[in-house]
Amino acid sequence: MILCDIGNTFLHFYYRGRVWKEKRNNLSQKDSSEVVIYISVNQESTRSLLLSHPYCFDLTPYMNLDTNYKGLGIDRIAACNAISDGVIIDAGSAITLDIMHDGLHLGGCILPGIAQIQKGFKSISVLDCGINLSVPLDTLPQNTKDAVSYGILKPIILLIENFSKNKKIYFTGGDGKFLSRFFENAIYDDLLIFKGMQNIITAKITSKGIYL
């Protein structure tokens, strides 16, 4: 059984303890006797997967979450199924924040990813100066590059602080490891979505004797 989380930029795979990502136009051949169980937020990439592998299974109809939120992305539903209490930050091309409390999803928000925010400066040439990821966030910037870097990172950090309060923070996604360093009560877990998928598979499929 291979797990696959199809995002907007990459297809993320999990197989026997190993995670890796692939671009949709360059998918590797996988053992055709293994089922690929997937969730997806990108139809084009889903088509590429279905064309590249003979035996795929869409987990979407089995996914659910106790929430009032309308239109929650399937990747966020999966990550929320991995924990029952805490804040989940998935920092990729977009950054999503979701709060779980006693197995209930309380709500969430979405901001552009770090690279996307940086693109917001492209139209103003003097501000298109790259990002200093080690800019001090506890002192006031004194030059343009630090001012831009601070203006990208500090609002994200403040939002996460404001969101998480005393809850444990679970980071995942490409920029998750970097962002997790700013918080004491945080862990980085690149398996979070796969753990949520696995919980669903165990609870809804294999426990009912369905063979994949």
Add this chain to the structure above:
Amino acid sequence: MILCDIGNTFLHFYYRGRVWKEKRNNLSQKDSSEVVIYISVNQESTRSLLLSHPYCFDLTPYMNLDTNYKGLGIDRIAACNAISDGVIIDAGSAITLDIMHDGLHLGGCILPGIAQIQKGFKSISVLDCGINLSVPLDTLPQNTKDAVSYGILKPIILLIENFSKNKKIYFTGGDGKFLSRFFENAIYDDLLIFKGMQNIITAKITSKGIYL
């Protein structure tokens, strides 16, 4: 005497108590007996102004500010010359934050403007859903449009709060009026940059008997 602040998107004019903005490719004819005193962060727009009006005066060489910040934009220097204590937020295509204390500039930062941050969602079609400017910022979002709107506005508000602490906040720029509504200790002043220019003109030029 007409004052002009040349930004990245518009040329902003001040004349006899009235302010207005013009695009660089559609500049109006002005009274040719009046000098246009300008500062600029955009060379192309400066050229357009110089071609459209016979008598222009660049205030840049007269501008100064007590600061350790390297590369502060001339429009920010002008705005900082308008006050001696407080936080200045110029919310246009970029949002700049600057702190003044006893006439000294302590530092500042820059983030993309609201419209620019919104563009960061364009590449993800499901998130390109527009912005709800009246999204509640004290409750957790429960749908995609609110989650995106919250993710654009809340980090900006938190950064301004964190920056300003108990200082008075002076908002200017296109989104300044909207953002000022989130703060009690704030005023919106669309003349801030012109007031700073006027202070420089009074202190450095007309007080010395230079005739413009």
